[in-house]
Amino acid sequence: MMPTSLAGRLVGGAAIFIMLALLIAGGVIGAVLEHFVRGQIDQRLDGQLHAVADALVAPGGRLDLTRNVDAPPFDLPGSGWAWQVGHDGIPVLRSRSLGPASLGQPAGPVPALGLPPPFAPLDPQGREPARDRPKPAPPLSQEMAAPDWGRAMPDGGGPWTDTLLTRSVQTTIDAVPVVITATAPQRALRGPLRGALLTVGASLLVLAAAFLAAVLLQVRVGLRPLTALRSRLAEVRHGRTDRIVGSYPQELQPLVDELNALLEQNAESLVRARRHVSNLAHGLKTPLASLAVALDGPGHDPQGRYHALLDLMDRQIRHHLRRARAAALGSPARSQVALAPRVADLATALVKIYADKALRFDNHVPPGIAVACDQQDVDEMLGNLLDNACKWARGVVIITAVEAGRLVALSIADDGPGLAPDRLPDVLRPGRRLDESTPGYGFGLPITRELAELYGGALSLGSSSSGGLSAVLTLPAAAAL
Template identity: 45%
Template sequence: MHLRFGSLRTRLVAAALAAVTVALVVAGLAIGVILTRFLRAQIDGRLDAQITALRAGLEAGTLTARPERFDGPPFDRPGGWIWEVRRGDELVRSDSFDERRPPANLMLRELDLPGEPPARIFVGAPQVALYGPLRDVLVSLAVALGGLGLVLAFGAVAQVRLGLAPLRRLRDHLAAVRNGRQARIPSRQPEEVRPLVTELNALLDENERNLDRARGHVANLAHALKTPLATLALALRDPARDPEGILAAQVDDMDRRVRHHLRRARAAALAGPGRARTPLLPRLADLRSVLVRIHADKAPEITLAVPDGFALACEEQDCDEMLGNLLDNACRWCAGRVAVTAQRVGAQIEIRIEDDGPGLTPEAATAVMARGRRLDEAVPGDGFGLPITLELAELYGGALNLGRAASGGLRATLTLPG
């Protein structure tokens, strides 16, 4: 699971791990305090019991007669648990008391008894009696809490991943809508995501209605323009009205431009090209088979180095027009070889069409982008191919650039959304 700075996943995981860490530290400290109090209470109880026994023996007179009776565990080990009773000049100690090596770091309890002479009882336990068992328990506790922390950390990561899964699915559905694989986002979503999905589907419905209205307006405009143009074309068939055919050619050109811009208006009504999807390699293969026959006299070799899964987010007819113009231009000027390659650059696909012809200078490459401008009048063409291709590419949020290929010919780079 990759964590990225500033993402919801990173924030949620970091917050969960911080909470788990704080909780485990607090729990460890609290358990440590409770265990310390418990062990200290046990030791205090043992010392109080020893004082009670010593007091009873002192009052009964058995302490000085048989002090070894009061050296039961744990007071039978040197340097550890000790007891001592003083009454005037009389001193009775446990066998565990070694004057040459008096125990250090003792926890002492003492009791003064009234009488003649007064008596004082001392009992003590080594610090290790408290901190030794406490250390052993805390080591085991730290291991257990560390294991629990790992389990909780993995649980937090799994919880975040599971909780954000609907957002990942929503992203996939949006990509499917954008690529034209589905028309709507499924409404069956978690309660927190459902309002967002409802708004997105409402937006898609509104765009669909706008598209239908735009198509109706385009149809009306087509009828309004093409009918007068058809009338003019019919009238200009009379040689007396247009002896040289100049006006008829202009009418045909106007009709072609009207049809071209009506198609553009239909595409613009989509508010972007995202919902169309055209596989790239099949279109290039079809265009190659057509152009090889058209330029049979030159018999150009057209190679396609395009991944099979690439698809363009544009209408099929627009894809054919753009690629067809560029491939036809390359076949017309090449010496015999045309190479087509494609690669993905971010969210776009970059298509390169290179030929081994004479190529263009930077000034000439800029000039041929002007509508109707032709550099060689001897070669058939009307000079609208490259400008139309550029216009279409920019309509879809792409670009068209001309440069020099490694072979010295022209390299046309067409960039379109994938």
């Protein structure tokens, strides 16, 4: 299964290619080592073939040796190192290691080995003339099943079942054709080869571990710019900065430039949308103000019906323009506002506005809590809720805030008369005012709820512990300041 992460794909792909490369390298090195070790064994066997051939004589047609050629290990019974001289398919001479046993006959044609006479006359200076030997053909190399060494050895050695490596040549000794065969045990090839391959295998494993460690380090260092880019994007999303800053590799710099261009384009679109909303508000309010002045004239609206419609139109325009402005903000996560200073500033202003009531504000908002909203909308929502609480409070307004996961719950409670539970939904409807004697248009709480919902939050009303109204405003939490 393909890994889902880019680092996993890079490391996995590199690991597969490294293992394949090392397996191929191990196979090639193993073949080279086997060829080298087999060559060393063949050279040793060829030397024994030449030694036996040089020592052979056939006086009267009877084959014999002029000297002992059973040098170690050809003198060790059952060792697998052996030689044999055959004539007409019959073993005539053999090494001490064979005992009474004999080797099989070579399969296939056996190359000839040219030898000079064993006893060449001396030249007049008393020196032995150089033997003009023809260049010998390569000996026949093959594998041969070992004889029953145990049956041939009276000392009780166990049966030798290893396959023998053989080299065979044919020559003529005093007109007697002979075939000389030398053998070596298979373990002479497998033992050194196994030791060399174990060393090579361990070295390849260490090399593979080093390569994988290098790949991990390279992938980690190579992907570090992506991690930095993700952190910069998170800072933009949380409102700490308005663009991506820093130096990036040549391959990532075009992406960073495109992201910065997109952020700038979104910011310009937001400014244009807010300007359009402001122009629309100005364009609608001016005719309404002129119409209101005209209706104030004597006899133009004696029953006040048009003034009521004019007030309704003004409230509806304010409501929808505020909603459009909030929708034009786009993603709220790019802004963040600390609640404690905004609540403190609004409370200071409202204390002066409602100085006749001598209100006291209990601000229990922790300084580290922030919301991911535009500051103007936060001021408007807090202003509506605090102003409503000041209108009905008798002496105390309590503000608390808690952060729960990704949300912040801000509670504003007063000690006023409160509302019956069945009347709470009515105050959240646009234009509905339960008490016409208080100033206002009845749009403060509905607008606050709609702004909160546009940011993914909510507004709920209930009763406070002192019997007044408690408004709980839920907004998305921003990163810690």
